[in-house]
Amino acid sequence: MQKRSGAEMSFADQTQFTPLVVCELAEDTKEEAVEWLLSRIKEKQRNGGAEFQVSRLLPALSQDDKKENPNIFLVGASWQRLLIGAEDLGLIKEFSDGSMRTFTYANREDFKDFQGDGDGFLSMAECQLIIKHELDTLRAKQETYVPGYPKIKLYPGKSIVRRMHSKGILLQIFPLHDKEELKRLSSTWYQQIRMAFQPLDDIRRYFGESLALYFGFLEYFTLAMLPMAIIGIPYYFFDWENYDNYVVFAICNLIWTTVMLEMWKRFGACLAYSWGTLSRKKAFEEPRPGFHGVLGHNPVTGREEPVYPNAKRHLRIYLVSLPFVLLCLYVSLCVMMVYFDAEGWVLGLHDVEPTFWTGLLLFLPSIVYAVVIEIMNRLYRYAAEFLTDWENHRLESTYQNHLTLKVLVFNFLNCFASLFYIAFVMQDMPLLRQSLATLLITSQILNQFLEAFLPFWLQKRRNKRVQRNESQTALGSKLPFEKQVMLEADMSTYLGTFDDYLELFLLFGYVSLFSCVYPIAALLVVLNNVTEIYSDALKICQVFKRPFSEPAANIGVWQLAFESMSIIAVVTNCALIGMSPQVKSYFPESESQLILLVVAVEHVFLVLKFILAFVIPDIPKHIQIKLARVEFESMEALKKKKMLEAPATPIKGQ
Template sequence: MSPKVRRQGFCGVNPLRPSKHCSGERALVEYPGGLVKAAMQSSERFTPLVVLELVSDTKEEAISWLLHRIRDKQHNGGAELMVEQLGHGEAAEEKQNPNLFLIGTSLQRLLSGAEDLGLFKEFNDGSMRGFTNANKQNFKNFHGDGDGFLSMAECQYIIKHELETLRAKDETHIPGYTQAKLYPGKSIIRRLLSKGIMVQMFPLHETEELKRLSFSWFKKIKLSVQPLDEIRHYFGEGQALYFGFLEYFTFALIPMALIGVPYYLFDWENYDKYVIFAVFNLIWCTIILELWKRFSATLAYRWGTLSRKKAFEEPRPGFHGVLGFNPVTGREEPLYPNVKRQLRVFCVSVPFVLLCLYLSLYVMMIYFQMEGWALSFHDEEPTFWTGILVFIPSIIYAVVIEILNLIYRYAAEFLTEWENHRLESSYQNHLVLKVLVFNFFNCFASLFYIAFVMQDMVLLRQSLATLLITSQILNQFMEAFLPYWLQRRRNKKLIRKVKRQQTLTDKELPLEQQVRLEADMSTYLGTFDDYLELFLLYGYVSLFSCVYPLAAVLVVLNNFTEVYSDAFKMCCVFKRPFSDPAANIGVWQLAFEAMSVIAVVTNCSLIGMSPQVKAYFPESEMQLILWTVAIEHGILALKFILTFLIPDVPKPIQIQLAKLEFESLEALKKKKMLETTELSKVQP
């Protein structure tokens, strides 16, 4: 038998139905090496879904204890999962890390985990309902024993949740590591990570499904929409919502781009005739975010995350404090006074952010000095080369901005970690706020200064074009060309390595090699940087595109390549990330809405500064200012009225959610009535 069908991914096409290639004597023939030895140690067959890696010198007593806790029954405090160590085999000769563990579980365990997590699945009547084992046969696509009912991403998310909620009982420390303290209720996985005993935990790719997704997603150039349902099925809702927002933002920019091209071509020299485009900006930035909320709600309902209730949020792995009892859960966990955290935020973090903003302002003043010197030099000797020299300060400033943003990002992460936030959501909110404030000031302060202090529309157009084009070139290099080059380089090494191994063994590549190759891939760090880039591009377009109408065209082209570069990285460069069952884009929705409010104020101010509007108030500048402020307040009021009038969730979905809530209340009433009836029968 030849393992050609299985050699590039984990064994078994369906993660819930392991094939005969995964265990026993047949496995010895199909997959020589450590995986087979591990599989033969277990009487139960399972398909590997998640890989857990420990450091190479992990002590044996710690490994034995961890494996026992993972395999132990739930009522004993274990995770009740199946786990086997990837054998040393040939990898040991190559001095690779041998402490890799393959984790899977039974179908029934996955179904019970889906019920515990409250996963929503499609019911036979077409509605989305929380899955329960009691009425599992009433769910659509649940046939037989439920094989294929859960996607592989959902299975891996369930296993990740079970591992992360694996808690210490009466252990005082991790066996063999007296410095790694434990206490009842402490998350074992998080302690292993914080003490550096665990290297990583990641889900395995399914190669055949990944090939199909790659082909329909980025391997062929097309102008159609992305396969969001397939992306969600493979990577989860969080990643699918990001790509959905990227696609929506790109399509929303097309009307502005179509208007901007002729507007730019026919008004090339008329820098002051931007009133019409500014009015269009006001309408555009007000409507698109409201429509996105409805679109994202439709996606979230279809994917079963809109009405899903989140479980009680656990403390972050990096959270530390004095051991105490949580008054909500009653569990023992670290406690840290909120007063100390607030002192760190307001006495250290806030002054640091203000200092960084001052340094950014100082750099901006240097840029204006360079700009003035270049312009004066060009005015004295107007040649082709001096004309090019005029753009040099803006290019240098754009590069410096990217460098400052990168340095500040590391500082913001360090400060936010030092603030010791208990919850991951609180940590993310504080980090996003720090990064957004600095990036907004760093990227837009010079444009505001040129527009409203210098009031130089020619320089504003030039600076905006230079900043936008330079930042996009740098981003495309970092996000598209560099990952592609690194992937090609890694592939060449892989080909040489595979040929050498096949020459030595004269056999097909085993699953063991696939696991080790994925372990060496880069780790996906989430959508933070991707959303930040879209936020800045949205700012460039919504704030000042009226003076440079081609901004929307450039952003559309950037987003088009962004889809393919991000898709390539997700499928070929990064490890597979765990599914993130998100219902929306989170705090970034508030960030974009705040930017749209600033855009209204900015565009109204630009309209008030235009010569066409000033001509109506030749003698009273104060009257012009009052009219501008009044119109701006009126548009903001209209914006908030539209926000109130346009429901975030479409009416049909509201009706479905209301029906589910009504049915839940009726079921609860019937249950109470039944309990009362049973109790009355028992009592004399």
């Protein structure tokens, strides 16, 4: 791979290297800023550059005779540069002895599957992640501002790319699809309906560990739901009107929620170890692109970067964000009470003059309320994102934690408050079953419309657009590769797995909290998840831009969210057991004794849950041994190195 001198390479010369990443600048970007950024990308590493190869995508006339953006660039790198970047990034690969070790360029030939110059050793997703990481860590040296933009200041040691992106000069950076590899993955993943597990290793190799772990968890969650679905089917059909016999099902719920989550930890750890992310040390986290403040020094690295007072951030959180969240929760409760008033009015109308139409009208308040819940959840999500941005968190992980907490609290109350009210205030089991069924089915229909039918429609529109472009004359048509780049640039950006995990969290709540009064809920969730696998795969492959690979060892904060829901499920199911007429019949005259017994049983179940979580190791024993062996060998190698480097001590008397 030869790198040509000069500010840029023409598109015709793109065959000199393999384009991996697309970098799009604003159409009106000043030329001096373009030349400066390209020179920094192509500069040698020892001089503070990224040492990548860059090619400009030649603009062409679009369908309506308008020129495309001329500031679209293709970025690639030599294999040697990518291997050095793999070491800088701390990628873990399989060693020749079968263990997983941090990759080092000096010992590259000792790693399994490394042949020749390393071609094929790294997946395309890993190569693209390396390029993104190196571009993000391109730092300003002596420059005080972006050339051509005196008002856009550059702080020494800060990321150039992130600064230009936050100021709107850099529009987007995204990885390119490999059309052949994507076609192979699609054929084994979602294009054919088959009774088989998902190709998680292929998904991980193409999209990275974070997405592969999501699909792995979705598959595991679906399979783990099958026992509850199988138990619930005969329970539902042969015990429809008897609400007294849900005690056994509630106990099954308690056991299932704990075992399911604990076994997922082990399964997830096995996946993460085989992918090399379980023991990967996280590098020092860079500030978010949107983080702002006065210029100061980082106390850890000593580098200059924006500094924002924690006290000011806490004031924003506790004096603005927290009151706003509480106000939203209050509005949600008011909407719930309006729903109950409408429910009471419809019931009264049906009792006075029962007809076929009033019977149908009984379902209307629940359906409308379910739709309102979905609308409120989505509106609140935008408000939560705005508030979390305004709080100005320095790290992306902190930002995600605060956003997740805001969204989960509101969604939990908005989706489950009415069910708790019906169960423990009204104590109306038939109404609880009806409300749970309506909320669950309506939310699934809305989600499937937004996540299955809408993406399919978008894909159809994109296919028609491709066919129109291919019908152009040979003289005016775009080159196939150029066409691919432009089409991918116009696709929507994938915003991550947040909404997907949130949907699974709510479904898990419906099943674990109240499915004892609606046993078929688990079956509905299983059917929904099967469809979800195919619709999500279609979205990620055909509708959105290819996302950058994200190394991940687990599902992050969502593990804590699911475990918190399982604890709430213990309390809820024990309370439902105590309300069962079967249990109440044993305490006909002493309600206080019944309450004390329920509380005692609840504490026993909680203790057993925590004991079970402690007894079942999060990481299987054989993986713990492998990790310990690698750590021991690393310590021994470090000792030998220090002994060899230490000067010889003269023997006394010689």
